Amino acid sequence: MLFTKKSLTLDGFTGFRALDDLDPMRIPQGPGIFVVLRPADFEPVFLNKSTAGTFKKKDPSLTREALQAEWVADASVLYLGKASAGSQGNRGLRKQIQELLDYGRGRPTVVWDARLIWQLRDALDLVIAWKELPASEVNAAEAAYHAEFVSAFGRLPFANLVQARSKR
Numbered sequence: 001m002l003f004t005k006k007s008l009t010l011d012g013f014t015g016f017r018a019l020d021d022l023d024p025m026r027i028p029q030g031p032g033i034f035v036v037l038r039p040a041d042f043e044p045v046f047l048n049k050s051t052a053g054t055f056k057k058k059d060p061s062l063t064r065e066a067l068q069a070e071w072v073a074d075a076s077v078l079y080l081g082k083a084s085a086g087s088q089g090n091r092g093l094r095k096q097i098q099e100l101l102d103y104g105r106g107r108p109t110v111v112w113d114a115r116l117i118w119q120l121r122d123a124l125d126l127v128i129a130w131k132e133l134p135a136s137e138v139n140a141a142e143a144a145y146h147a148e149f150v151s152a153f154g155r156l157p158f159a160n161l162v163q164a165r166s167k168r
Contacts, residue, residue, distance in 0.1 A: 001148055003077045005129075008035060013129040019101065020124035027094040027130065031138050033145065034097060034130040036079040036117060036159065044071055045121035052118035053108040060115035067119055070158050078126065079114050079159035080149065082142040085135040093130050116159040140166045 001007050005016060013035065015027070038044075046068070050061040062070075083096035103109040104118040117123050133141055143166035149157055156163055 001145075001152070003035075003075060003149060003152065005037065005076070005127075008037075008077075008129055011131070013131045015129040016127055017129075018124065019104070019126050019128055022097075022101065022128060024094055024098045024101070027097055028132050029092045029094045030132045031083055031085045031091070031135045032093050032130050032132040033080065033082050033138065033141050034093060034128060035077050035081075036114070037076045037127045037129065038078055039125060039127060040076075042122065042125060047119050047121055050115060050119040051106060051123070052103050052115050053106045055108065055115075061119060062116065067116060070116060070161075072153050072155060072158055075149075075153050075157060077149065077157045079117055080142065080145050080157050081114060081160075082138050082164070083130075084138050093132065097128060097130070113161060114159045116161075139164070 001011065046064050048061070048064070050059070052060040054060070081096070083091060083093040085091055099109050100114055103114070104123060117126065120126070143164040146156060146160065146164045150163065
């Protein structure tokens with residue numbers, strides 16, 4: 001997979017909305033996976049301090065050098081995450097993506113893994129897309145996409161700091 005809008009669309013991803021224009025009520029409630037992409041003309045400008053909220057009283061900000069070291073210059077995809085159904089069956093894509101947006105607006109949350117997104121100056125210009133999947137397939141799909149991305153680019157997407165592994 002090339003991890004472009006075209007290849008993701010062919011693979012079943014939908015949405016493709018700028019974070020700033022996203023209406024959470026239009027996001028499916030079921031489980032699945034989602035990607036955050038940069039628009040074609042997006043140039044990374046790293047902020048000194050993240051706009052994200054704290055997590056367990058920890059500042060999510062990294063140094064510019066650390067951010068530059070994580071940047072994958074040739075990749076459109078900046079983050080690849082999952083949204084499981086949760087233990088009560090009341091989670092899913094809408095709730096997970098809403099928490100991601102809330103986190104970027106400075107609210108405390110548990111979306112720590114995607115924190116690098118919120119240290120980009122024009123983060124709200126980034127685009128999000130999703131793919132609904134049966135709950136039983138979410139973990140394996142996330143792991144497969146991570147592995148495929150690493151195979152293509154030699155590393156994880158910019159804001160993924162931990163590679164997903166398929167649970168058996």
